[in-house]
Amino acid sequence: MLETSPPIPTYDIPGPEGRRVVAAESATVTTGTKTAPIVVKRASGLLVEDVDGNVFLDFTSGMVAATGHSHPKVAEAIAEQAERWLFINSPDFYSPLQAEVAERLVRLVPGLHSKKVFLCNSGTEANEAAIKATRWNKPTRKRLIAFIGAFHGRTMGANSMTASKIAQRARFTPNMPDVHHLPYATCYRCPYKMTYPNCDIWCARILEELYFKQLIPPDEVSAIFVEPIQGEGGYIVPPPEWVPIIRDIASRYGIAYVDDEVQAGMGKTGKMLAIEHFGVTANCTSLGKALGSGVAVAATVLDADLDFGEQGAHSNTFGGNGIALAAAKATLDVMEEERLVERAAELGGYFIAKLRELQERFVAIGDVRGKGLMLAVDFVTDRASRTPDPAFRDRVLKRCFLHGLMLLPCGFSALRFTPALVVDRTQIDRAVDILERAIREA
Ligand SMILES: Cc1ncc(COP(=O)(O)O)c(C=O)c1O
Structure with a gap:
């Protein structure tokens, strides 16, 4: 149905039909993060057609629809599952489908310990579960550590750790108390004005050498939340030593290391999980976005000893619903069959x-910068x-939209490129x- 075709077009967006929809939405939908007046009619693979017939090459949605828009196998699996069952209370009852997806997620996350899975609906919910699981199991430890530039979600617990834009925090105070933020490993604009590698990775060592001595009692910290590549903060790749040093500090002080793979995970960086680039493992891994090819599905994969030890301590309603499970299973199948992780590495x-x-x-x-098909x-x-x-950056972004390329901004002044992993060289x-x-x- 949709084809890209040279020469480069110049669209007038929104067109007449688009303007009507933009007005209708603006009147009824709360203020969010709108970036461009592109009004979608249908989407397939890497292509998006708007209601006025303009066709865009989408280099944004791979973050979520990593198998491409409406991958036929994912769509088919969802349709079949809709016939079978849409909803049973998966936290209350059992199903072979839930057992299979949980088992595959346990296998997907590298780790030294046996793992358990909490199924949920969004990245923020996965991180909330990580906050609660680590706190439930370390009840005397009430503090959390996160990084400036981080994005972990927008519900109040996760939002307390999110720190990539003032707008995400302004007016929402008080956040959860005792969440401490450190600068992230941002070599391109080092917050300490140092230069890698002469800095000796001070931005990691400072945690133990300064914070743990003067500000944060380490035995009061339950978890440290780390994006292996910072997403919203600017697609920032830390130097190779940084993640292992933070990981080592967490281990030595009995702090759970939470690896937030919601944005960087699921193959985009050329490894299934971005933490694999750093040769360490986590106690808790948050998955979301690309896990369901566009269907709301997320998961917290945690060391079994971080499981909630009591019925009812944590649960939800829609985690493990039929559509989410079918989409996750089909996504994992497609990623394997089409070797999308390898593809991301090669095309990246x-x-x-x-x-x-x-x-x-x-x-x-x-x-x-970036890794695989997660570039900026x-x-x-x-x-x-x-x-x-x-x-x-904003002028470039606007011109890209007008010429039929969908992109998103990130960080202070970056544009990010996250095409679906089925992208080909011609599209790049x-x-x-x-x-x-x-x-x-x-
Ligand atoms: C690293 C990271 N964690 C968590 C989230 C929150 O995910 P969601 O929007 O599904 O709640 C995001 C969303 O961008 C993210 O990039």
């Missing part, structure tokens, strides 16, 4: 090389100071061509 290499070529030609591109381009006012240029070439044109025009 091709893609980042093309973005680096662009960087050579445009001084406005300060940094190109960071715009600066000048390369020496690395001063973020969000206004330029096309995206880079549009980006190049957008940069020229901006």
Whole structure:
């Protein structure tokens, strides 16, 4: 039904039909995070058609629909499951489907201990479960540690750890008390103004050498929440030593290490989980977004000894509903059959090389970073100071939309690229061509 076709178009968005829908939604839907007036009619693979017939190449939805929009096998599995059963109270009853999905998730998460799974509906809910499980099992430990730039969700517990934009926190105080934030390992704009590797990874060691001596009693900390690659904060890849050092500190002080893979997980970085790039394992892993190819399904995979030890301490209603389970199972099948993790690694290499070529030609591109098909381009006012240029980034983004490429911003001044893992080289070439044109025009 949908095809990309050269030459690069220039759309007038929203079109007449789109304007009507935008007005209707604006009147009834609460203020969220709208980025562009693209009004979707249907989507398939990497392509999105709007209600006025414009066709976009979507380099945003791989974050969630990593198997591509409406992958036929996922759609079929959902339809079949809808005939079988849509809902049984999965936290209360049992099903072979739930047993299978939980078993596969346990196998998917590397770890030294046996694991258990809490099924839920969103990344924030997965992180809430991690907060509660670690607290339930370490009742004398009431503190949490997270990082500046982090995004762990928007419900009040997870929001207490989220720290990537002031708007996420302003007016919501008081947050959960005793959540401590440290700067993340942001080498491109080091918060300590140091340079890797001469810094000796001070941004990790400072936790033990300063915070644990002057601010945070370590034996009061239940968990440390870490994004292995910071997502909303700017697709920031920490240096290889950082995750292992934080992991080691957590182990030595009996603190649960929570690996938030909601954004970076499920193959995007060229490994099933992004933590695998760092050679360590976690006590608790939050999965979401791409786990259901677009269907709301998330999970907390935790060491069995972090399980809630009492019926009713934690549960929900929709976790493990039929559609979610069928979508997760089909997603895992498709990822295996189409070798999407390997594909992300291979095509990611091709893609980042093309973005680096662009960087050579445009001084406005300060940094190109990421792993696999989780990539970002960071715009600066000048390369020496690395001063973020969000206004330029926003102009580029707008031009990309007008020319038929869907992207999302992240961090102070970056654009992120998260195409579905079924993307091909022609689509990557096309995206880079549009980006190049957008940069020229901006
Ligand atoms: C790393 C990370 N954790 C948690 C969340 C929250 O997920 P959800 O929006 O499904 O609640 C997000 C969402 O962007 C995320 O990127």
